[in-house]
Amino acid sequence: MLNSVLKEFVERLDEEQCVIFRDKKFFLSGCPCKFDEKGKVLSVSFEVFEVTTKTVVFYAEKNTIAECIDAFLDAAIFDGKRFYDVADELIPTDDWL
16 A cells, blocks of 8 residues: 555544455444443444455454554554554455455
8 A cells, every 4th residue: 555545544444444455355444332321422343344254353442433443553453463564465445345
């Protein structure tokens, strides 16, 4: 992934995205998951789903989406490596199937 594309991709991690890594497709998604009685968001989840094997390879539930994204960026889910370690091999895609 080129630096400009990488920067934009990371800035948009709070949106649903899909990326290919070594012939495996990963779907990334974050959303509010717990609310108080007035509808205020209490926690947010962020999940990475490997489309090929239909398995969740990463899940975090934190107070904010930023905390979830930080946990994702630090997780070694790409063949034992972190996101930035393999960024040059990641290919963003709009084909989620």
